[in-house]
Amino acid sequence: MKNKIILIALCLTGIAISCKKEISPVLEYNSFTYSSKDQDAGTWTSIYLTSASQVAVAAPTDPTSSEYLSELAALKSLSASLSSDQEKKVKYWGTNGVIRWNEIARELVAKYFTLPQPNEDGSYSWPSSTDPSTYPLYPFSSPPYASRTYAYLSAGNFDAMIATWYYKFQYNRNAPSTYDASIVTHLPIQDLPAYPSEDAVLAGFSRTLLTFLFPLEESYLTTLAGEQESSRLWAGTNVQSDLSAGDSLGAKIAKLFITRGKGDGMKNTLGNQAVWDSINHVWEATGKAIWKSLEAPGRQMLAPKFGLVKPWSFTTSDVTTTYRLPAPPEVGSAEFQTALDEVMDYCKHANRDEQQIAFKWDDGTRTYGPPGHWNWIAEPYITNAQYSPLRAARVLAYMNMAIEDAGICVWDNKFHYFFPRPTNVNADIKTLMGVPNFPSYPSGHSGFSGAAATVLAHFFPSYAGTFTTLANEAAMSRLYGCIHYRFDCDAGVTLGNQVGLAAINHAIVDGGE
The missing domain is CATH 1.10.606.20 (Vanadium-containing Chloroperoxidase; domain 2)
Structure with missing residues (x-):
């Protein structure tokens, strides 16, 4: 991978080699084990949240409970044999959903970064957040709007991950395969508690935040978030309750960031x-x-x-x-x-x-x-x-x-x-x-x-x-x-x-x- 970075740097600076291939909007990388555990991350200072526990997450069921054992059985069935489409989605979301949602945000910025054409009288109409589907479509994602999009998505993801790590180590419910070794897994099992799922938190946050910024894309974003969460079931890394708790946490944190966005003066x-x-x-x-x-x-x-x-x-x-x-x-x-x-x-x-x-x-x-x-x-x-x-x-x-x-x-x-x-x-x-x-x-x-x-x-x-x-x-x-x-x-x-x-x-x- 280091060679890939050097190649990219050379392409960007124009040094030593000629790069003729078009830039791919999707980064390809192999799934990996996280380089650090960061067990204390729940104590880190957040960007906007008042504390890691500002949004409450209920305690999970005990791993020995009948409810959890039923979840394990369902997961075992889901991950046992994947279709080619499921395999592709597991690989796509991989081990870093932050990267994928950043790419999705860039895709949306590019889609909506288009200048309105003049009206017959020589005037121009501008996008309206109150009527986003009327031409010109809302938003106009110029560099100011784009910079704000990336900032809210990234700062919110960071706060959401701090909260996720806080609850992971408060409840310490491990990955499903540690309780049932016969569960087939298709991604590295991280040395972290599984509840709540970091991927589901990212999905819930990013879907909610980006829908606020790009309201016409709600259906598309909902589909992507669902695919990310489903990929954890297919990969055998999370049970449904890990995902449900994570999605709820992410969505609630997104609403807090949306409150900031409504009052930041951008309108x-x-x-x-x-x-x-x-x-x-x-x-x-x-x-x-x-x-x-x-x-x-x-x-x-x-x-x-x-x-x-x-x-x-x-x-x-x-x-x-x-x-x-x-x-x-x-x-x-x-x-x-x-x-x-x-x-x-x-x-x-x-x-x-x-x-x-x-x-x-x-x-x-x-x-x-x-x-x-x-x-x-x-x-x-x-x-x-x-x-x-x-x-x-x-x-x-x-x-x-x-x-x-x-x-x-x-x-x-x-x-x-x-x-x-x-x-x-x-x-x-x-x-x-x-x-x-x-x-x-x-x-x-x-x-x-x-x-x-x-x-x-x-x-x-x-x-x-x-x-x-x-x-x-x-x-x-x-x-x-x-x-x-x-x-x-x-x-x-x-x-x-x-x-x-x-x-x-x-x-x-x-x-x-």
Whole structure:
């Protein structure tokens, strides 16, 4: 597996080899025994739950009870002989459902990351959470929405796993095959109590949380959660009561995170015509060179209020103080002109490798966006370490909270400075891809990437150099594509690094180090 990670790193950085195969959205890995037991994980500090026992789980039946013995008999029958479809599902869900639900979330982000077409009168309609099935479908999973999706899914999974481990070791009911050795198993039996099932907790949480975020996908998500839970029966690793308790726990924790989501300010981020007009009028009155939409007909600016969304690792006031960047070079200054000339130089002379880097990191519509790109990068490092769902969720939680927090800070700065894109200043600059419909400074790709790379370097220090290289490449891709100035990219990475460190400061004291 280590060789696979090295290969992926080389593909991403473009070093030494040429990678022509398309990226697969599904990571293939062999099932494994968890690399750590983490018996004390129920005492770790959670992200949002007040304690690991905030949601109660009833005690299981005794392993010697007639009820449990009946469950063992039923399980023995279910796992004895599998169909090819059942075998595929057991292998697919494997030993780390955290990875699978992350992939599913990325799939949904890509599906809903599509720009509405203009109406006949030149106006645009936007998705509505109150009427999600009317075109354009809800949600519009732009990078701000995507970063929030990954953050809620990952942080919630981590809290749910802390609660799961708490109850596992409180009740200590072991895997079914320890009570009946004749049960055929198709996955490694972990050195952990089986009640409640970590897979069922993930299924219950992820189904509930993602249905809140993608309401039109409820049936699809319910089917997937059912398949994950059934795969534990077919694998012979859990009885039905393990699964029922786990699903209930996960769903209840998801509802707590949904409560946070309803109050985090995201519903106000798009604004409305009055908000957009007000922002434009204020900036036009300054007489400065400012950002303007280059789309025809003009499209509303994207998520002007995302900078006001509640962050994870610090306060909203920190966004406008600690993480407010110095002003960019003034348009017309010598420093600015040098930066603008550099963009034009790449417009005219970018070489093939630079163009390929620009396209590789484009992460535009119908993709899982720059935040999702970093989740894809993280996956093989997690599975190579043979992390349990608890440990996997911990990595993804801190990384994705940092990514969303970086996005919040980036958007705050973007709309604080309202700085023009290179193409706003010089119409002769031709970009390699569409120009994003929001201000230039700082670069969002750079902020997301700086945050992700910083957190991943903490968890996988041997690969810190690889992550730094990737973050810098992602940042430079925006200059190569003539979307941003160099100072946009540099400021974005610096900001992302700072936000990533804030997330790490929480990780080092949560008990899981």
